[in-house]
Amino acid sequence: MTHQQEAPWTCSVCGACAARWSTDPLPIEFREGTYYASGFTYEHCDACGESLVAAADIDRVQFAAVEAARADLGWLTSDDIHAMRHELGLRQSDLERQLGVGTGTVGRWERGTALQSRMADNFMRLLWAHPELCVDAGLIVREGRGPYRKRD
Numbered sequence: 176m177t178h179q180q181e182a183p184w185t186c187s188v189c190g191a192c193a194a195r196w197s198t199d200p201l202p203i204e205f206r207e208g209t210y211y212a213s214g215f216t217y218e219h220c221d222a223c224g225e226s227l228v229a230a231a232d233i234d235r236v237q238f239a240a241v242e243a244a245r246a247d248l249g250w251l252t253s254d255d256i257h258a259m260r261h262e263l264g265l266r267q268s269d270l271e272r273q274l275g276v277g278t279g280t281v282g283r284w285e286r287g288t289a290l291q292s293r294m295a296d297n298f299m300r301l302l303w304a305h306p307e308l309c310v311d312a313g314l315i316v317r318e319g320r321g322p323y324r325k326r327d
């Protein structure tokens with residue numbers, strides 16, 4: 176938030192003198208559609224259409240849009256994912272291995288800075304509703320504890 180000048184000012188993306196502050200809901204695109212983060216002030220260019228969010232706001236903007244998407248899609252929230260993981264006794268890295276997602280992914284879902292895929296959402300719901308799958312199907316890899324089969 177360093178601009179002090181009157182709008183419009185020069186857009187740092189296209190160079191047109193068409194940049195201004197906006198508080199309109201900010202559209203964020205996901206595979207499942209476009210969802211909006213509300214309540215933020217950001218720079219918007221009326222010439223090129225670019226929106227520039229302050230670095231300090233990026234995670235909060237992403238979180239707001241992720242929460243809007245989850246509410247609309249009926250998917251697990253950050254709190255849900257965290258609660259499920261603790262009920263199943265899994266570390267973030269355990270769940271990442273089971274889902275086949277990269278290191279840090281579950282942390283991003285729990286912080287709400289990334290939206291889980293439909294497949295991951297379905298699979299997490301299945302495990303949460305049927306914790307016996309963790310043992311019976313040998314689905315869950317846990318190293319060094321419990322009667323869980325280790326995947327080779």
Ligand SMILES: [Zn+2]
Nearest residue numbers: 186189220223
């Ligand atoms: Zn521009």
